[in-house]
Amino acid sequence: MKKFxxxxxxxxxxxxxxxxxxxxxxxxxxxxLGENKTLLMIFFNSSLRTRLSTQKAAMNxxxxxxxxxxxxxAWKLETERGVVMDGDxxxxxxxxxPVMGSYCDIIxxxxxxxxxxxxxxxxxxxxxxxxxxxGRPVFSMEAATRHPLQSFADLITIEEHKRxxxxxxxxxxxxxxxxxPQAVANSFAEWxxxxxxxxxxxxxxxxxxxxxxxxxxxxxxxQRKAFEGADFIYAKxxxxxxxxxxxxxxxxxxDWTVDAEKMALTNNxxxxxxxxxxxxxxxxxxxxxxxxxxxxxxxxxxxISAEVVLKRMLEEIK
Ligand code: CP
Numbered sequence: 276m277k278k279f280x281x282x283x284x285x286x287x288x289x290x291x292x293x294x295x296x297x298x299x300x301x302x303x304x305x306x307x308l309g310e311n312k313t314l315l316m317i318f319f320n321s322s323l324r325t326r327l328s329t330q331k332a333a334m335n336x337x338x339x340x341x342x343x344x345x346x347x348x349a350w351k352l353e354t355e356r357g358v359v360m361d362g363d364x365x366x367x368x369x370x371x372x373p374v375m376g377s378y379c380d381i382i383x384x385x386x387x388x389x390x391x392x393x394x395x396x397x398x399x400x401x402x403x404x405x406x407x408x409x410g411r412p413v414f415s416m417e418a419a420t421r422h423p424l425q426s427f428a429d430l431i432t433i434e435e436h437k438r439x440x441x442x443x444x445x446x447x448x449x450x451x452x453x454x455x456p457q458a459v460a461n462s463f464a465e466w467x468x469x470x471x472x473x474x475x476x477x478x479x480x481x482x483x484x485x486x487x488x489x490x491x492x493x494x495x496x497x498q499r500k501a502f503e504g505a506d507f508i509y510a511k512x513x514x515x516x517x518x519x520x521x522x523x524x525x526x527x528x529x530d531w532t533v534d535a536e537k538m539a540l541t542n543n544x545x546x547x548x549x550x551x552x553x554x555x556x557x558x559x560x561x562x563x564x565x566x567x568x569x570x571x572x573x574x575x576x577x578x579i580s581a582e583v584v585l586k587r588m589l590e591e592i593k
Contacts, residue, residue: 276584276591277489278401278455279412279414280393281413281465282423282466282469285427287508288430288466288470290584291427291583292434292540294386295579295583297375298582299483299537299579300313301430302578305335305336305544306337306561308504309333309589312338313339314341314380314381315340315343315375316340316342316383316385316416317380317382317383318344318416319384320386323415324549324574325416325424328491328550328574328575328577328578329383329576329585332361332470332578332585333403336586337583338381338585338586338589350366351363352365352368353367353368354401358587364444368408369408370407372405373408377468380592381585382412383416384402384405384414384415385415385418386402386417387417387419388457389419389522390456391512391522393521393522396420399586400419401418402418402453405561407583412592417459419463420458420534421589422549424581425463426465427466427580427583431578432572432573432576433470433507437472437506437507438506438540441471442506442512443505443507443542444474444507445505445541446467446473446476446491447478447498447531448477448509449476449511449512449556449557450526450528450531452524454514456514458528459511460476460484460513461485462568463509463511465482469494473493474492474493475492475493475501475505476489477494477495477500477501477502478494478556480496481525482516485516488513490493498537499506499537502537505541505544507544507545508533508545508546510547510552510558511549514525532556532558532559533557533558534558534584535559538565538567541580543567546558546565546569546570550570552570554572
């Protein structure tokens, strides 16, 4: 595997899920693969789970790990070509990327959407430059439009918990005080649609996602109706995607918060969220603390999704 930015990069999804469960059962079995190999993780944005789980996965595989927080201690980076660099950005990505590539064997990049210019975000300019200029396998640790390590972990978690072969999975928008990217929702839809599960997406009008990610899902504007008979509720906030509202918060309607009354409409559904989560905005305390909340095993599976991706990359550069 040379890059991992979307569901297509994982190949056969059933096979990837089978491999994930095998890796989970014996996560140190491939320690020889990473001997004398170095992972560089580059963060343009904050992280708890991605940082720790990916580092742990790399250590399981015997790798050395370096972490660069671009906004803490590194030179400020210019990302656009043609800019006269007379401001506060001392270095251009076009030099920084091959330099970083020269110190490592695999690169992970976290670079969120700026939410100002939709074209710029949806072209994935930052991670695409790493793929083009680093000379190394590159994987996304959440880019502008997708979060594939999260989605892979989400599907591992659903596989582990599903009670029927084809569960009903509901992706629900929920309120949040700040504008968030669409990446987790886009990516979750893309991965679920590649599986055999039924996908229903529910959100207020105005929060439609890019159809490229949701084609094949049922869109239901009535959240309560969407929850009926659901086996999994996946909550997430995202900002508007469409037109001039791109990147804006259009609603903070707490009637969309996932609570016990709505969960009672489901088929005793499991509650999922990628974390971090704003309690009593996205989900009430009682729902996230209930035995049917699987947010912790979901986060724990981030180690496994990262290990499968790194293992596949290491197998190719051996
Ligand atoms: N879910 C997730 O990616 O968490 P972090 O932002 O803490 O890495």
